[in-house]
Amino acid sequence: MKKAAKLLYTQKIFSARDLPYQPQLTVLVAIFAVLGDRSDTDPIRAKLVRWYWCGVFGELYSSAIESRIAKDLTQVLRWIESGDSEPDTIKDANFAPNRLVRLYTRRSAAYKGLSALLLRDGGCDFLTGFEIDTLKYFEESIDIHHIFPRSWCDKNGIKPELYDSVVNKTPLSSRTNKFISGNAPSIYLSRLQKEAGISEERMDEILRSHIIDPVALRTDNFEDFFQARQKALLNRIEKAMGKSLILDANSLEDTEQFEHEEE
Structure with a gap:
């Protein structure tokens, strides 16, 4: 054991x-x-x-x-x-793209798995820059939080089935999540950098540790962010499983439907 x-x-x-x-x-x-x-x-x-x-x-x-x-x-x-x-x-074993979009809660095994993978591969806290697994070791409050805040998404016409997906979530400390609040990413990133004295280059490194496209986040471009991170998460899953995912026609159609609904 x-x-x-x-x-x-x-x-x-x-x-x-x-x-x-x-x-x-x-x-x-x-x-x-x-x-x-x-x-x-x-x-x-x-x-x-x-x-x-x-x-x-x-x-x-x-x-x-x-x-x-x-x-x-x-x-x-x-x-x-x-x-x-x-x-x-x-x-x-296989994992379809449409399954990724529909992972919403911790009750799903794959949802928990993705959270662990992001920790394993070096995801860092937005505010402190510490790797999240280090913060968990010292029993700081870590949970899965929205990257594009829920209230911002509601105001900007983003559907809940998209913004509540694991694609728009990542492990962060509760302290960092308070900084994020309901602000646009462009605003909370600026506040985080100013509060913690983090350079833009270092903040971009931290974002990439969560496989987040810094340009899409800094420009509040949810669609580009979502599509890029979805592909990156699928690549991370493929690497963990040591095999290529089988992308059948139905999976691709479902993914396109979600993207079309957002538009």
């Missing part, structure tokens, strides 16, 4: 609240129990991390859990120990 907790910690999953699927943790603990000290190598760790993210973003632990657990325990071990074919959880 300690080995499983350590692996999840490296992926910036610190508590039960952050855990996308509890049954997947059960499998991970069982795998470590079988492998013992043999698991303490980088290649095995990399395989387990890839399997883990495929389970999260493929949302494969949302149904038929007992059969998934049984298959993963045997298939993942066989894949690790003998180089056998990839487990079904990796083969079957």
